[in-house]
Amino acid sequence: MNALQQEILELKEKKRAIILSHNYQRPEIQDIADFIGDSIELCRKAQRTDAKIIVFCGVDFMAQSALILNPNKKVLMPSLGARCPMAQMLPLDYFKLWKQRYPGIPSVLYVNTLGEAKAECDVCCTSANAVELVLRLKEDTILFGPDRHLSDYVAKKTKKQIIPVPPQGFCPVHVLFNVGDLKGLKKIHKDAILIVHPECTMDVIEIADYVGSTSQMCRFVRESQEKKFIVATEIGLIHRLKKENPDKEFIPAYKEAICTAMRANTLKDVYLSLKEERYKVILPEEVIKAAQKSLEKMVEIFR
Numbered sequence: 001m002n003a004l005q006q007e008i009l010e011l012k013e014k015k016r017a018i019i020l021s022h023n024y025q026r027p028e029i030q031d032i033a034d035f036i037g038d039s040i041e042l043c044r045k046a047q048r049t050d051a052k053i054i055v056f057c058g059v060d061f062m063a064q065s066a067l068i069l070n071p072n073k074k075v076l077m078p079s080l081g082a083r084c085p086m087a088q089m090l091p092l093d094y095f096k097l098w099k100q101r102y103p104g105i106p107s108v109l110y111v112n113t114l115g116e117a118k119a120e121c122d123v124c125c126t127s128a129n130a131v132e133l134v135l136r137l138k139e140d141t142i143l144f145g146p147d148r149h150l151s152d153y154v155a156k157k158t159k160k161q162i163i164p165v166p167p168q169g170f171c172p173v174h175v176l177f178n179v180g181d182l183k184g185l186k187k188i189h190k191d192a193i194l195i196v197h198p199e200c201t202m203d204v205i206e207i208a209d210y211v212g213s214t215s216q217m218c219r220f221v222r223e224s225q226e227k228k229f230i231v232a233t234e235i236g237l238i239h240r241l242k243k244e245n246p247d248k249e250f251i252p253a254y255k256e257a258i259c260t261a262m263r264a265n266t267l268k269d270v271y272l273s274l275k276e277e278r279y280k281v282i283l284p285e286e287v288i289k290a291a292q293k294s295l296e297k298m299v300e301i302f303r
């Protein structure tokens with residue numbers, strides 16, 4: 001542990017704060033976090049803590065979700081640069097326009113959306129539960145956003161008519177994986193299992209041995225008897241996978257699969273965030289209330 005990490009931990013104790021880190025954060029941030037997980041796991045953790053301050057090391061929509069579920073806590077984002085480009089692809093006005101175009105069609109939004117859009121949809125979903133959630137809805141036509149590739153995956157698995165909103169939303173990291181490269185890696189590592197995220201393009205998903213969210217990938221690897229995995233998601237996850245499974249080998253599907261938004265948070269930002277209690281996540285009360293309903297509906301559907 002370096003001196004800055006030590007200082008952060010001391011400050012955290014003094015301020016009665018908790019540090020939550022997404023699976024894609026820099027390894028040196030993951031190493032000082034109280035909890036590492038995907039966006040929803042982190043929000044649930046935030047709900048259970050009695051800490052006064054939550055330093056949320058992830059991107060904007062995740063920190064907003066933490067606030068939506070914990071409106072009485074102080075949620076801080078270490079860097080204002082941590083803005084997910086995919087979440088920005090669905091501005092509120094545009095989403096409203098599509099809802100008007102398809103009246104009566106239920107809208108499901110992936111949690112990777114900003115608070116205002118969440119507040120406007122019927123129900124939220126995660127990459128882990130999107131397929132099951134859409135299957136449980138009685139309607140056969142669904143407005144789904146903002147990730148086009150997750151929409152395609154859901155359409156394929158559920159056989160329902162999924163209308164993607166926006167038509168071409170995407171995660172700039174998960175579209176980087178290429179079938180040719182992956183087939184090449186599979187040839188070199190014949191004994192490796194290819195695990196991919198559902199934000200990848202359909203041609204990549206089709207050659208995968210396992211498709212799942214980051215938390216599902218972690219569980220799959222932990223429970224698997226296999227020893228070698230090619231990992232098609234942001235490379236930050238490999239740090240966690242290696243720590244949890246020291247006897248297994250992980251090959252990044254593409255070494256440059258780095259989310260610059262996630263990497264905007266540095267250790268120094270985490271330190272300053274705690275010290276100066278910056279940058280406080282703020283949302284209008286009515287947005288918080290409406291977005292809570294969309295998130296609660298998701299939980300209800302699985303009860």
Ligand code: SF4
Nearest residue numbers: 059084086171173259
């Ligand atoms: S990995 Fe993709 S979806 Fe996740 S924060 Fe980065 S850009 Fe957004």
